[in-house]
Amino acid sequence: MADAFPGDDQTTVAELRRNMAAFVEERQWRHFHSPKNISMALAVEAAELLEHFQWMDSEESRRLGDDPEKLAAVAEEIADVVGYSFAIANELGIDLSQTIRAKMIKNAEKYPAEQFRGKHQLGQDGKPIG
Amino acid sequence: MADAFPGDDQTTVAELRRNMAAFVEERQWRHFHSPKNISMALAVEAAELLEHFQWMDSEESRRLGDDPEKLAAVAEEIADVVGYSFAIANELGIDLSQTIRAKMIKNAEKYPAEQFRGKHQLGQDGKPIG
Amino acid sequence: MADAFPGDDQTTVAELRRNMAAFVEERQWRHFHSPKNISMALAVEAAELLEHFQWMDSEESRRLGDDPEKLAAVAEEIADVVGYSFAIANELGIDLSQTIRAKMIKNAEKYPAEQFRGKHQLGQDGKPIG
Amino acid sequence: MADAFPGDDQTTVAELRRNMAAFVEERQWRHFHSPKNISMALAVEAAELLEHFQWMDSEESRRLGDDPEKLAAVAEEIADVVGYSFAIANELGIDLSQTIRAKMIKNAEKYPAEQFRGKHQLGQDGKPIG
Numbered sequence: 001m002a003d004a005f006p007g008d009d010q011t012t013v014a015e016l017r018r019n020m021a022a023f024v025e026e027r028q029w030r031h032f033h034s035p036k037n038i039s040m041a042l043a044v045e046a047a048e049l050l051e052h053f054q055w056m057d058s059e060e061s062r063r064l065g066d067d068p069e070k071l072a073a074v075a076e077e078i079a080d081v082v083g084y085s086f087a088i089a090n091e092l093g094i095d096l097s098q099t100i101r102a103k104m105i106k107n108a109e110k111y112p113a114e115q116f117r118g119k120h121q122l123g124q125d126g127k128p129i130g
Numbered sequence: 131m132a133d134a135f136p137g138d139d140q141t142t143v144a145e146l147r148r149n150m151a152a153f154v155e156e157r158q159w160r161h162f163h164s165p166k167n168i169s170m171a172l173a174v175e176a177a178e179l180l181e182h183f184q185w186m187d188s189e190e191s192r193r194l195g196d197d198p199e200k201l202a203a204v205a206e207e208i209a210d211v212v213g214y215s216f217a218i219a220n221e222l223g224i225d226l227s228q229t230i231r232a233k234m235i236k237n238a239e240k241y242p243a244e245q246f247r248g249k250h251q252l253g254q255d256g257k258p259i260g
Numbered sequence: 261m262a263d264a265f266p267g268d269d270q271t272t273v274a275e276l277r278r279n280m281a282a283f284v285e286e287r288q289w290r291h292f293h294s295p296k297n298i299s300m301a302l303a304v305e306a307a308e309l310l311e312h313f314q315w316m317d318s319e320e321s322r323r324l325g326d327d328p329e330k331l332a333a334v335a336e337e338i339a340d341v342v343g344y345s346f347a348i349a350n351e352l353g354i355d356l357s358q359t360i361r362a363k364m365i366k367n368a369e370k371y372p373a374e375q376f377r378g379k380h381q382l383g384q385d386g387k388p389i390g
Numbered sequence: 391m392a393d394a395f396p397g398d399d400q401t402t403v404a405e406l407r408r409n410m411a412a413f414v415e416e417r418q419w420r421h422f423h424s425p426k427n428i429s430m431a432l433a434v435e436a437a438e439l440l441e442h443f444q445w446m447d448s449e450e451s452r453r454l455g456d457d458p459e460k461l462a463a464v465a466e467e468i469a470d471v472v473g474y475s476f477a478i479a480n481e482l483g484i485d486l487s488q489t490i491r492a493k494m495i496k497n498a499e500k501y502p503a504e505q506f507r508g509k510h511q512l513g514q515d516g517k518p519i520g
Binding site for chain 4: 263264265266267268269270271272273274276277279280283286287288289291292294295296297299300302303306307309310312313316317318319320321322324325331334335336338339340341342343345348349351352353354355356357358359360361362363364367368371373376377378380
């Protein structure tokens, strides 16, 4: 069913944020939506995503797409996480695209590609390890 | 600094997803990026967001924007959550905008506005409560 | 019903850990019980606890005991968190009582009582704030 | 250092709970310790435990004990999770040993050993799967 809607290529972040804001507004839920409360709801959704993967090994998790029903369930959990991310950004007046772009530049400086290729963290000697 | 970048009104979800994919690709990190592992990293970032609010009361959390430094720190945590949401969607080939739109219609049916106005959940008698 | 069992005053940590170990053993679940997987299951239970409190304000959460049904539900979530804490300690061979006692001494040094009375963290000037 | 303390075999749950209560009392931290706030702090500690395992595969996580420094760090995270579990049980007046024992009987009925041996959940046909 979801195929009927405009996809990621045709959708700005602002559009999805406005949809979320309208949903909250129509139900007069802003008095529940303190940043503290939303941060909790977001963590709950992140854990529901986690739950799908808890007893699965890593390779099995890569093949999740083979089971369309499970994939749809996982996709909904991710949607819930992103939805609450938009909700908290709405309450705090944060521009997410700007923040994400700035953070990626910061991360690119922290993890220079040529140094961290195939490696993920620094060892005790200060050199990246796999 | 973040102000220098295109904002949510000028940015499609697909653009940010491609930035994330390029970041991972350049570092050859896909072997770390099983959906299982990313779901864990996402939950960790969600908890770092939570941490900012743990000892604060709800009203205080609404005034977080008064302290630009704290606001910037919180904005970065949200960016990290959204970044990993994009990363897991990339690995699993999920269109987030379609999923979010479909989920919102489902939620609108689950929580009809006229019935849930100012109320958040169902009581034991099946009627919404505040 | 729970009243029928020996309580916290009559129960060593080791007893509860052995109960948990027997439960896992009888079901031959140790191949699922890698520390990585248990850490995920524990985080999921922690979030189920969180979920009870997400839209409630702090004062309301202090009165949870007024509703015996809710209190029982919350008690079970805490039991699940502690149960998985025992399960991961079992797999890794960690003595929890020793670790907790050592950690408390460390915390007492980090947060000297006379300095942190009624205050929770350090301000930017290095002095504790409320 | 932790070896100097009484271990899980010599320690009742009540003793550790009283230590935690005294720690909170001495710092007059009970006004921070609403069940809502503690549930957040607990989730944060659960995520710090998770973080140790996020990029590690399951088998690697079973060998964590080979590195005493990492094991000690992980042990402290588990201690923090259990510590906050005691703190919230203290605030709500819950007996954890009774709750855990009652929950285990419930779980034993939900997952009969002979049926779930080596298997972890029910398939769509209602039979347990591995």
